[in-house]
Amino acid sequence: MYTKLVNNSKSGLGRKAKLLTRVLLYGFLMLAGISMVVPFVIMLITSLRPNYQLTNFTFYSFLSNLNWSNYVAAWQRASFSQYTLNTTIYAVASTIGQVSLGAMAGYAFGRLKFRGCNILFVLVLITMMIPFQMLLVPLFVMLRHWPLAGGNDLLGAGGKGLIDSLPGLILPNLVTPFGIFLMRQFTLSLPSELADAARIDGAGEFQIFYKIMLPLTKPALVTLGIFAFQEAWNDFTWPLIISTSANSRTLQLGLQVFRDQDLTDWGPLMAGTAITVLPLLLIFIFGQRYFVEGVALTGTKA
Amino acid sequence: MRIKPNKKVGPVVRDQHRAGLIFVLMPMILFLTFAVYPMIYASYLSLTDFSFTKAPSFVGFANFSRLIGDDIFRTAFINTTIYTLGVVPTSMVLALFLALLLNQKIRGITLFRIAFYMPVLTSSIVSGMIWLWMYAPGAGIINQLFESVGLPPQRWLFDPNLALISVMIMAIWKNLGYTMVIFLAALQGIPIHLYEASDIDGANFRNKLWSITLPLLKPATFFVFVTSIISAFQVFGSVFVMTKGGPGYATTTIVHQIYLNGFRYLRMGYASAEAVILFVVIFALSLINWRFLRSDDEIW
Numbered sequence: 106m107y108t109k110l111v112n113n114s115k116s117g118l119g120r121k122a123k124l125l126t127r128v129l130l131y132g133f134l135m136l137a138g139i140s141m142v143v144p145f146v147i148m149l150i151t152s153l154r155p156n157y158q159l160t161n162f163t164f165y166s167f168l169s170n171l172n173w174s175n176y177v178a179a180w181q182r183a184s185f186s187q188y189t190l191n192t193t194i195y196a197v198a199s200t201i202g203q204v205s206l207g208a209m210a211g212y213a214f215g216r217l218k219f220r221g222c223n224i225l226f227v228l229v230l231i232t233m234m235i236p237f238q239m240l241l242v243p244l245f246v247m248l249r250h251w252p253l254a255g256g257n258d259l260l261g262a263g264g265k266g267l268i269d270s271l272p273g274l275i276l277p278n279l280v281t282p283f284g285i286f287l288m289r290q291f292t293l294s295l296p297s298e299l300a301d302a303a304r305i306d307g308a309g310e311f312q313i314f315y316k317i318m319l320p321l322t323k324p325a326l327v328t329l330g331i332f333a334f335q336e337a338w339n340d341f342t343w344p345l346i347i348s349t350s351a352n353s354r355t356l357q358l359g360l361q362v363f364r365d366q367d368l369t370d371w372g373p374l375m376a377g378t379a380i381t382v383l384p385l386l387l388i389f390i391f392g393q394r395y396f397v398e399g400v401a402l403t404g405t406k407a
Numbered sequence: 408m409r410i411k412p413n414k415k416v417g418p419v420v421r422d423q424h425r426a427g428l429i430f431v432l433m434p435m436i437l438f439l440t441f442a443v444y445p446m447i448y449a450s451y452l453s454l455t456d457f458s459f460t461k462a463p464s465f466v467g468f469a470n471f472s473r474l475i476g477d478d479i480f481r482t483a484f485i486n487t488t489i490y491t492l493g494v495v496p497t498s499m500v501l502a503l504f505l506a507l508l509l510n511q512k513i514r515g516i517t518l519f520r521i522a523f524y525m526p527v528l529t530s531s532i533v534s535g536m537i538w539l540w541m542y543a544p545g546a547g548i549i550n551q552l553f554e555s556v557g558l559p560p561q562r563w564l565f566d567p568n569l570a571l572i573s574v575m576i577m578a579i580w581k582n583l584g585y586t587m588v589i590f591l592a593a594l595q596g597i598p599i600h601l602y603e604a605s606d607i608d609g610a611n612f613r614n615k616l617w618s619i620t621l622p623l624l625k626p627a628t629f630f631v632f633v634t635s636i637i638s639a640f641q642v643f644g645s646v647f648v649m650t651k652g653g654p655g656y657a658t659t660t661i662v663h664q665i666y667l668n669g670f671r672y673l674r675m676g677y678a679s680a681e682a683v684i685l686f687v688v689i690f691a692l693s694l695i696n697w698r699f700l701r702s703d704d705e706i707w
Contacts, residue, residue: 228439234694242675243444382533400592
């Protein structure tokens with residue numbers, strides 16, 4: 106009886122200490138989590154208030170003055186619908202290109218032997234280490250002199266070529282060495298017995314790729330797709346170089362419109378920022394698993 | 408001499424050869440046109456004087472010798488290095504700490520993960536714009552907070568001494584989640600029986616941390632370290648949006664200089680030379696990454 110009591114009080118103490126560490130742990134994590142989210146909250150609050158009310162914030166005045174005028178202003182001011190369309194086309198085309206072409210090349214490098222495959226793959230590895238900024242000047246010159254586009258003649262002179270056009274924006278982003286590499290590594294990690302069995306049954310290489318390998322590489326395809334979409338949607342450097350008007354301007358560039366040398370229109374700017382970040386946030390919240398698994402996959406595979 | 412279709416190879420292998428070539432044809436045409444050729448062209452341009460309106464004229468290594476004496480480029484290089492040395496270790500330590508905390512039975516882990524990963528989803532432009540507003544000297548929230556606790560308001564991005572640090576703080580906020588997710592994945596990959604065995608041996612929390620967790624995190628740590636350095640060296644968007652490299656040259660970076668020289672002043676040969684320097688730094692870091700990461704894991 107006595108020992109039992111002691112034991113009880115001991116475990117009670119242990120439980121108390123455990124509870125305390127639990128409370129501290131959650132408290133700390135919540136504090137850290139909130140401080141990560143605060144900038145987004147500020148963005149939303151600013152975007153939902155009229156410009157003259159930016160200072161002297163109280164929660165009550167915020168709730169009573171909630172309005173969407175900044176969103177309307179942002180949408181009208183900066184041909185945002187055009188930017189959104191351009192960004193969507195850029196991101197979707199890049200994703201389709203990188204996933205499909207990456208899957209094909211990755212499979213070929215991983216499973217099929219063909220003449221020149223080693224040299225080509227070394228080139229892929231080398232270009233993976235090239236900072237994209239190094240290619241800005243050459244790509245600009247190339248696309249400017251693209252033959253028979255944008256008023257150019259056969260030799261690529263006379264017009265503006267593919268500068269400020271959606272093809273010019275998209276073309277250099279259709280294949281990435283990272284995508285090819287990721288797909289190759291993933292293909293290598295799959296068992297080859299299935300493909301061999303199908304080959305014995307008389308299946309052609311295209312059937313094997315399409316019917317057997319492609320379904321097996323789905324996790325890598327989803328990862329690559331998410332990365333490609335996010336990269337293109339968030340891309341700033343390449344559009345900055347290639348886009349000179351609303352023809353091909355993307356959302357990331359469009360946000361600059363609200364900034365003046367002296368006066369920044371914070372309300373509409375934050376509304377535009379919210380519009381820009383919203384699609385990715387939604388995709389992330391619904392597909393969180395794929396993002397996290399994707400980061401883990403590239404962290405261990407690529 | 409053409410090699411005749413080899414009878415010894417057999418139809419299956421020949422099929423593979425043909426299929427392989429067809430599979431890589433499209434990707435490789437695009438890849439050679441938009442990655443390999445520009446890379447070679449950029450190296451050539453770095454040896455020329457090129458202003459876009461006229462054809463490039465060969466000048467040998469003149470651009471590089473000018474780079475050595477270029478104070479602005481040196482400032483950009485130093486700024487980029489400070490930025491890297493500040494951002495990478497800080498976000499790694501914080502991310503590891505958070506990952507260790509989250510790697511337990513925790514309720515609402517999904518919510519925490521969303522919160523920490525949200526900044527990763529933003530572009531450098533979006534995060535730059537939001538923090539520009541938070542740093543605003545007049546109505547920005549940071550100065551309002553400072554005033555409410557009695558601290559003197561700062562000019563943040565407009566103060567030559569604080570501008571770079573302000574950009575770095577934003578970058579840490581933005582990168583933390585990505586690093587944390589990698590650490591978390593690595594932590595969850597550690598076999599649980601190692602901990603169980605050490606429990607039997609009577610190891611306490613600190614023993615387990617130092618002799619199991621941290622050593623087994625080495626590959627992930629190294630991966631994160633090198634890839635973070637590589638991306639930190641390419642910092643551009645946030646600087647472009649928040650400070651335009653200023654005040655003065657306080658926050659100009661290598662890529663910012665490449666952009667200005669190449670597309671503002673049309674010194675495209677000079678910009679290419681700067682890009683080659685950046686390439687050398689990043690190539691060296693990537694090689695280190697490969698060398699250490701791949702020793703156990705075959706690429707071929």
